[in-house]
Every structure is written in C-alpha cells, then in structure tokens.
Amino acid sequence: MASSPARIFAELNAVRPPDQARPVMGTAVVVGGSVAGLLAARVLSDFAESVVIIDRDDLHATGARPGVPQGTQLHALLPGGFLQLEQLFPGFRDEAVQRGAIEAPPASRRNYLDGRMKVVVPDDADSLAGTRPFLEGLIRRRVLQLPNVKTVAARATGLVFDAAAATGVQVDVDGVPGIENADLVVDAMGRASRLSDWLAQAGWERPATRRMTVNLNYATAMFRRREANPEPALVLALHSPRVSSDVAGAAYFAVEGDRWMAMMAGYGDNRPGRTAEDFVRRMREQFPPEFGAVAGNELLGDVQTYHHADSRRRDFRALTRFPARLVSVGDAVASFNPVYGQGITAATLHAACLSTYLRSKPDLSEPAREFFALQEVVVDAAWSTSTSADLALPHVHGPYPRAYRLRSWVSGQIVAATVTDVAVARRFNKVVSMREHPNSLVTPGVILGALRANRRAR
Template sequence: MRRAVVLGGSIAGLLAARVLSGHAEEVLVVERDDIAASGAFGGARDPRPGVPQGTQMHALLEAGRRLLDNWFPGFTAELVAGGATSADTGRGVHSYLEGRRRVLVGGVEMVSATRPFLEAHLRRRVLALDNVRLVNGRVCGLRYAGGRVDGVRYARPDADADADPGSGSAPGSGAEDVLDSDLTVDATGRASRLGTWLREGGWPEPALRRMHVDLGYATALFRRPEGGHDAMLAQSLTTLPDGRLRLSTLGRVEGDRWIALTAGYADDRPGRGTEEFLLRCKQDPAAAFRRLAEDAEPIGEPVGYRHPDNRRRDFHLLDRFPAGLVAAGDSLASFNPVYGQGMSSAAMHAACLAAYLDTRPSPRDPAWPYFKRTRRVVDDAWQTSALNDLKLPHVTGPRPPGFTLASRLGDLVVRASVTDPVVHRRFLDVMHMLAPARTLMRPGTLLRAAAAVRRQGA
C-alpha cells in the first residue's frame, strides 16, 4: 500500500498504525485533539477532550500487555521506569469477592497507570516509527470510488494553513481537505460516525446493538504514606442487598500516587465529592479500601463518568461493504468498563489486522476476513461482559437461550475461584482475555469448581 489512513489517534488508532507501518509506505493518523502540541511525550499527560474516559482508572490486562510488549519491546518496563506499576497476580494484585480475598495465583501481570500516561507512552513509540505521521483534524466523511473507500475527508483546525502534504486541495481552499487512502481504519471510538459516513456513500449502515447498563464511575487520586500497603492493585466486588453489584478498584500509578475508583449501577451510581467517595471506600468489606480511606490524602476532587450502555456494531452481518475500510477498538465494540477489556480488545483487533494483511488481501475485496476474525474477539469479550450484566436486576434482556444455566455455572466458577488456585488461574486467564470464556464451562473446570464450593460450605 502507498498510504493507510487511521481515523482517531487513541489506543486503537495508535495500535492499528503500528501494524500498518509494516504494510504501507506511509501511515497517517488523523486526530481531532491537538495531541502533538507540546511536551516530550508528544502531547500533554492530562486527560484530553476526545477521550473523556481518560479521567477514569484504567488497568491494562495481560492480553493487551503482551501484545504491546511484542510490538514495542520493553514497553512495560518503560512504563514502570516512568513510575507506573506492573504487578503479578501472585503477589501484588489482590482480588476480593464479597470481602473475601481470593487465593493468590501468579503468572498474570497487570499494569496500573493513568490512562493519559499510558497513551502518551504509546504515542511516543508509534510516532517514532519512520513512516507514521499525525495529522491534526476532524474527520467528516469518506470518499468512495469503484466500490471502495479511496479517501478521507477531514477539516483542519486551521483551514488557511499551508496545504497538508498529500492532501487533495490547495491551501486556503475551504474548511475540508481529502487524504488519498488505500486502506482506512476507523478508530474514532464508541461514538463513531462510520455508519453515517457509509450511508452518505450509498452503503448500508451496520446495526448498532446496545445493552443499557446505566453504570456510574468516580475516580480519585491519592497520596499515601510509604509502606504498609500489601497490594499494588486491589479490586473488590460486592453484591448489594437488591442484587446490584458495586466495584471498587485501587492501584499505584506514576507520580507516587494511588488511583481509586468506585462504580455502581442505576441509583447506586456514585455522586460527587470526596466525602461520599471516602464513605463508599469505608463501606467496602475489603480492608484495602477502608485503609485507603483512613491513611490516604486525596489529591483534588473525584471525577465522575457515566457509561449508559455497552454497544457493538455488527459489520459481519452486512451484505455489502466497501473495500479499503475496516473498524477497530470501541468503534467496533465498547463493553462494560468494569471488566477492563477495552484497550486489550483494541490490541487484539490490531493483531487481527496484522493477520489479515499478512494474507496479502486484494485491494478490490471488502475486508470480510478481518471482520470474521474480530467478530470472534468481540463475541468473546461481549459474552464475559453481557452474561454478567444481564444478571443485574435493572438490566433488561433479551437473555440468550441457556442464559439461566450458563449464569448459574458461571457463578459456581466465580465462587470457587476464591479458594481454589486452579479454578482461580483459569478464571484469570478468561478475565485477562488469554482464553475464551467458554473454557470455564469445560466439565473438568466445573467439577473442580463444584468440589471447591462444597468444601467452602463444609
């Protein structure tokens, strides 16, 4: 390919750019935020408007971490050198269910850093690639020719600036420019307008599937006295009397700070203010959160975030689609964030793109093989998230066939993972996206889980 254009310069876009750099002479990443504006890391380390969830706690699961280390050797070590935490589940990650700490099992690593810090490091590594370049502008549509996408329409922040190299229009000729593109990757996130852009070109829109979960997050930063904290990362899941789940998470991040989050559904969504935040920490049955409320000093006010729904766009169900176009990251599917699957999913979509491009596909054919691969990734993450979300009393169906049995067996495995190290490890493999969710339904795992739960009862 002569040129590939990536729409959106966040995690999914940057990872797609990394993969494309091995297949195209030039890769342009079009991002509406001016992220190259300042700083040694190619942009500020503060949350930015285009990624509003950047204010919230983000942890990187093992599947994503391994892929990042593969594409950018030493990436985890670099984050840690900058002050982030990478903790092994056998030592530094404590997971609580209803206040009981799960038995520790090692071999899975989890990274805790603020989201802007992680993204800034990734951006620096991607933009260090010779043939990848950032273009500041807002994508407003696609150009079609002969059954394919052959260009990207975008508005530059300053329409009168000099013409962008490779752009189709002259300096100062208006607000919109066009970038020629042999392959376009939509990575503009969960609010992607790709459906509208397809419709404008006379193509069908993918169906948007939504599951309303009405989740509320609040994230706060803290300073803590040195010593006395036995976990670098802690998570606690509690069931409220009416069946709703409440999640608390805590992690050490760069700048000698701790980041903590409290999340709840519907009218249990966290409100504003430090006082309420600390109260929720004190109410948590896991000691790690009570200790945080006692010994830590808040830095600023907590920041809230609302996640109304999980959503996915089923491109694989379309009967027509233009060649030269794919979608990745949240634009394909955005899950309940409590499972932390988003960045690892984006990395797995990039791996699907790499595998697809390695087959040397014809530029005249739609990328169905890519969507077939990503469908498996999306289905699996969706199953983990949706199966649990559908158990929530306020989440309405439709519940898939076999839901009641699957959900009971799932509960059995989750309960067993508190005390049985083998079941816990298999559970971790699924939660960290290293193994498909169905592996937990294997007879061997279920029998072992049943025995472990019987022993707990005894």
C-alpha cells in the same frame, strides 16, 4: 471458517510483528489516535509505505484530553493486553517502569468478590498500573517513533468513496476542508464513531448496533501515596450482581507520580462520588478495610465522574454491501461494561486481527471480510464475558443468549469457586484477562472442579 473460535483466539494471542516490513499498500489512514488507532497504526507501519493518524486532539500534548472523556477514570491493563503490548513494542515493560508505571505481579494484586478475599494464583501473568493518559502516552511515544507514521490534527467529517471502495477521509482543519487520500481507512473513532452515519449517507448499509443497557456510574479520585513499593499495589473488590444489584465494586491502584488512583462504580440510581466526602465515606464503609486506609490519605484534586449507559457492538460482519479498503477497530466496533477492564486489551487483539489479515496478502479491492470474521471472534469473547455477569442485574433486560439460565448457573459456580480454588481461578483469570477464549471454561473438568470447590467451601 474452519477453525474453532478458541483456536482463532489462541492464534491471535500468539501474533508477532513480521521480522521485516511487507508493504501491501501505499498510504493507510487511521481516524482516531487513541489506543485502538495507535495500535492499528503500529501494525500498519509494517504493511503500508506510510501511515497517517488523524485526531481532533493534539496528540503531542500530555495528560487527559477532550477526545477521550473516559481518560480521567481508572483503567486496568489486563495481563493479556500487557503481553500483547510487549510483543508489539519490545521493551515496553522496562520503559513503562522506568517512566513511573507500577509493576503488578500476582503477589501484589488482591482481589475480593462480595467482600471475600480470593485465593492468589501464584504463576498468573503480570500487569502494570498507571493512569490512562500515561498508558496511552507510552504507546503513542513508541508509535510516533516509527519513521513512516505521522499525525494530522484535524476533525474527520466523512469518507470519500469510489464505486466500491473507500479512497480517503474528508477532514476539517480549523475550518478549512481537505482530503487525506488512502489505500486503506481504519475507523478508530471510539464508541461514538460516526462511521455508520457516513456509510448510510453514501448509500451503503448501516451496521446493526446491539446494545445492552447497564447504566453504570463511575467515580475516580487520586490520593497521595507515601509508600514507594506498596503491597498490595492493586486491589479490586467486585460485587456480583446476584449479591448486590446497585454497587458494582471498587478498585485502587498505585500509579505514577506517587499517587493512589481509586475508583468505585454503581448501577442505576447509585451514583458514587458526587462529592469528595461521599467518595471517602463509601471507600471506608462499603469496601474492605484497606480501601478506607487509602482514602485516609490526602485527596488530590476533584473526584471525576462518568456515566456509561450501555455496552454496544456494531455488526460489520453481517453486512452484505460494504466498501473495500475500510475496517473499524476498538470501541468503534464494541465497547463493554468498563468494570471488566477489557477495552485496551480488546484493541490489542483487533490489531492482531489486522496483522493476520494483511499478512495474508488480501485483495484490497474486495471488502475486508476476513478481517471482520477474525474480529468477530474477539468481540464475541469479550461480549460474552462482560454481558454474562450483567444479565444477572435486575435492571438489565437482555438480549439473552441461548440457554441463558444454564449458562448463568454454570458461570455463577465458576466465579464462586475462584474465591477458594487455585486451579479454577487460574483458568478463570486467563479468560477474563483475554489470554484464553471463554469456551475454555466450559469443560467438564473446570465445571466439576468448581462444584467440588464450592461444596468444600460450604
């Protein structure tokens, strides 16, 4: 590929849907109707005559659902993902706010690093706060309004192949087997996707899976909120691995339904929130005072916990034998330490990869290598952001990238400078919110700026 990763990343961020539909296939079948599958379906609605979304859950029901067990946990929508959603669904922000989402411009967000409040970056991008089922529901509503998209409630059990291509999906509908024929199959089955097994069973290569064990324990609880327009609306308190090896951090957001949603996370044996009392006590004792104030409100329901064992990615790009008419998106390809809130935003960029690939009028009888090459840029970027911090944790043992010690020192300087320096923080925010490629941080200007800021702060 001629272009640099940073340039491809910028082009993907700038992708817009075509003005008019440009069908290049009959039916596209998306397996998995969560965020990544819905976003792929939105893109495919412009390039396929019809789009079928298969999910084992009833996608017309509201609230948390079994197919997305992480749905009870706090989810941040990064500004990069928010911008992408507005491009895919014009008017998304207005509709979200009208339905109860809380706007979170920079002035209403507060960030702490190791207990020190960070400088506010004045013209940084906006975000929205809402529960995960609420955000997914907004996206789903818009996708299911598209006239050529329909859903099928079924469990996918395998793929159908001819000699060189995927031609359909085997399904089980209440014990009755069937097949959904497809001109393109999209795997959006999440991090437990069975695609690798199905490929191997049919005699194809299995993608290598890279894992980084993080052993992260999440806990999320809801509290009643009395303020209609709270300031701040969104507070994040992260602990850097160099300072704390077991407390990952905490956050709370104002969400729909006059509630606060609060989360905390710990590594290894640190398992917050096994009881409501434990959750409230830690909010009061381990984090800045406003966390204690939120925990002083009425607790609504139970504390929900979730164990996240590893960050993982499946390397489809490296496969030499791969069927045509098949791609994979979202957590099925790469899922990261959730503390960095990248999953939904990464899925919007995977959708941009799909749009770019289909716009190029590819030969669908060949494996989608151009798609996987674009997607690798997005996965590499998100992976490097999340794993560069995780590698500093004592219980994480690689794999280490080249020149790890130097990279780690540089990123430590940049992260420390975000507490006091607006220019460094602005550039850093663009990268962690996935609006810019991580390479944009590794410039002499940014590094020198960070060193100077840290010297001033000392």
